[in-house]
Amino acid sequence: MGVFGANGEKGHPPVKPLRTARRLPAALVALGLAVTLGLSACSSDPAPAPDSGTQAPAGGSGAAAEALSAKLTTQPAAGAKDVAPGDPVGVKVADGTLQTITLTNPDGKAVAGELAADKHSWSATEPLGFGKSYTWSGTATGADGKPVQLSGQFTTATAKRQVSGSLNVGDNQTYGIAMPIALTFSGKVADKVAAEKALTVQTNPKTEGSWAWLPDVDGHSVAHWRPKEYYQPGTKVVVTAKIYGVKIGDGVYGKQDVSASFTIGRSQIVKGDTRTHRMQVIRDGQQIADYPVSYGLDSDPGRVTHSGTHVVMTKYPTYSMSNPRYGYTDVNVPWAVRISNNGEFIHGLAASVWAQGKKNISHGCLNLSPARAKEYYDSVLMGDPVEITGSSQQLSAKDGDYSDWTYSWSDWTKLSALSA
Template sequence: MRSLRTARRLPAALVALGLAAALGLGACSGDPAPTPTSQPPAGGSGSAAEALPAKLTTQPAAGAHDVAPGDPVKVTVADGQLESVTLTNSEGKQVAGQLAADKRSWATTEVLGYGKSYTWAGTATGADGKPVQLSGQFTTVSPKRQVSGSLNVGDDKTYGIAMPIALTFSSKVTDKAAAEKALSVETTPKTEGSWAWLSDTQVHWRPKEYYQPGTKVTVTAKIYGVKIGDGVYGKQDVSASFTIGRSQIVKGDTRTHRMQVIRDGQQIADYPVSYGLDSDPGRVTHSGTHVVMEKYPTYSMSNPRYGYTDVNVPWAVRISNNGEFIHGLQASVWAQGKQNVSHGCLNLSPARAKEYYDGVLTGDPVEITGSTQQLSPRDGDYSDWTYSWDDWTKLSALSA
């Protein structure tokens, strides 16, 4: 009882002192209390240690030799922004280029030349606010040989629904994969297709199925500056934009001696025909999907093996490179629709041949059935449709 009464009589000052001590012990963590700091400025790194100098990277690197002009040429910066960039050739001409909107990269917008020296210059500002100079040189390759390419299609032309695109090189391509990577085909509507190497100098592109009528097609071969062999480089880019016309398919059967013309799904003609003589492998008309290659108002035909030279025929439409045409021939009208007596061509009367000739487009398919011989890749430049799709895609240099 006595001790309790004593506690109640403790002075208020002592109680306050004890409470303060207890609070002090409860707040202690062994570390001093944090000191408030100011926020880093907007866009800053947060501390002086993180304010890094600009780091410049050039492609190609300074000191590089034998650079392919088709390779990317650019400057990038880390921890900073580009202020100015110039690339100057040995004649003192500046190469055109474009600075990115974020000022972190610059790239050329024109191609470089072969066998030239180029010098970088410019500045960048780092996150630390200090300028860094851009410098360095590189040289481009002097090719042993330059190879050109030519297309079988032209700008603003209209072709049939089976039209293959053919790119022919002026000499042998040994790095087909590098060359094919430089090729592109854009179609509207989108059309599945593939490149296929049919020889060391020729690569074709065809759709998986016939084009839809009205398809817009642009083919681009950006081969300039591309290494396509040992010391061999592309000479110039080539391109073409064209349109696919209406759908027209010829369907012919050597056994019935007739051919039908199907336009946009409707039959518009059914002609009596004399095909090649089936009993002679040298004269038979081949079965398979042919493609119209070209046409002539008159054409001179010769085949010394069968005893004729310079025989002029009217309204000749070439459908393969093995001598097969659709053309007029008055001399075989008696056999047309009844017998196959030609030397491989589809003979029509001159009037019917003219009617067909007037409506045909390069690239129209001609599907022949019923003969003893099959069209094959050996039969010419437009034999693309003799391949199955699986076999076709295997001819790409980029196939898996």
């Protein structure tokens, strides 16, 4: 309560004595005191009406609200069943602080967790198992200084089937500026929204990009991530698929998390024109080579080199090529760089040197002399773009795994499960 003056009003100075002493009747003194107290009460602010969580303070506006007891919330809630092991697990407290929190597995072992610095929340830091019962215990102290006990149990789901994922990129590797990230699942993903929410790509410098779900391959769901434009050279990339325990279908869950950290190397772009029979290599904005080439025979749809943005997928010092339709098998070529899954390579071929720079006679590949092919081969990074123009057919999504750049950015983003 506040300190009251001699006249009974809060904060007023004592009443000065009258200069002329005159004894008043007792009844009048009592009446004056009543009036004074009545005026004091009218001048105070009215006490607020109590709500569901706050009690009105005692003693008028200057009094502190009554302290509240701690209110605990768990995720999952006590009694929950069929909880996905990949769901967030934690405790939060309102009107208090957490003191001790323990989540125990069926073997009596505590699940690893972390208490927030402000002691208002606790989060599990290790994954839960499938088909297990977990028990909460612990204590929180409310604003009223009183302890509140935590208790309860929940049960995780039993998986009918688990699906794993594999990435096409690896730790500490360096890739070209057009490199797509491909995550291939070991089975079909029915709930692509849930799966995509578990996928993240972090870039430095920040790079705009999007996931897209491409057509299944032999019953395996496939998600790709590509930037809107080519990466800046030197970009650091971390991709994480936290799919363990994520429900991605009826009784189907992610099997394990996968991640990779890699770097984008220098910028190198091949620009080729089937009409000029040449290809230029542009590195960091400067042309470093201009090679005579023999492209695919444009008059034959089965042999034409497709126009469009290809991506270097892999390379081989020697590669055996076969195409029974055109009468050749096991033809070994040197310094082969694969640029699509439809049979297109950049490779050396001594037998076509006479046509290189003059005529297109290949079966879809870009033929160079063996020496020039070796020079290009040595400069290549997986993920380098190869931009071809001038032919009668366009590269499309059906032409292979790295067809990401055949989509416009608008069409690409529509393939995200989160685009709706």
